[in-house]
Amino acid sequence: MAKEQEARVLRDRLTISQELTDILRGRVIRGEISPGARIAEESIAKEFGISRGPVREALRQLEKDGLIVVEAFKGAIVVEISDADLRGILLPVRYVLEKFALEGALRVLQQRDIDALQHIIDQMTETVETGGPEQLQKLVDLDVEFHSYIIKMSDDYHAEQLWSTIEPRIRAGFYQLGSLHEHPGIIVDEHVQLLAVIRGGDLTAALEMLDEHVLASPIRLLGRKQGSEGRSD
16 A cells, blocks of 8 residues: 555656646747746745645756756756757757658658648648637647657657757747748648658658758748848847
């Protein structure tokens, strides 16, 4: 009985910690907690009516995600993901990883994979047509799901492990870039075009489209943002 009770307590603690991690991760990624802001263990524990143990565990995971840094005498500080970080580090790393994964995925591509990716795009389309305040969040979730599927298709341990490491920061980047599009339907169109060349099975064409989707298009958006900010000064 004692062992069963201990296991239940541990399971409940892990569940609370994971749920709290998901909540705090979402707040950081969506920008609800600003870069440079401090996440105080005590205030989070008080907000959710829990002990500080699960809060510490959640913050440790966010640090592994690269979303916060724990500094002496300051605590947990939200890390900024700047335009320079996106342009110089995250987008190029993401491209190299997805290029490798796509090459592997095309070698094992089956109709069920095409259907699964098409289903994600259909959900994107429905999200755009429905609109609403959570539209960007849903599009970002589906965008990440689309590219995660391609990573998993490669069936490569290192690709999947590296993707899981950078995925929270990529997700945060999706939020920043998604809000820069003139219309959310553009996000859907880009995935439709990418799936079309994947369906065709032409590796050269698929990699060219991946380059456009993962590197060229986001960099143009960042350049447009920078130009707009320069004109407003």
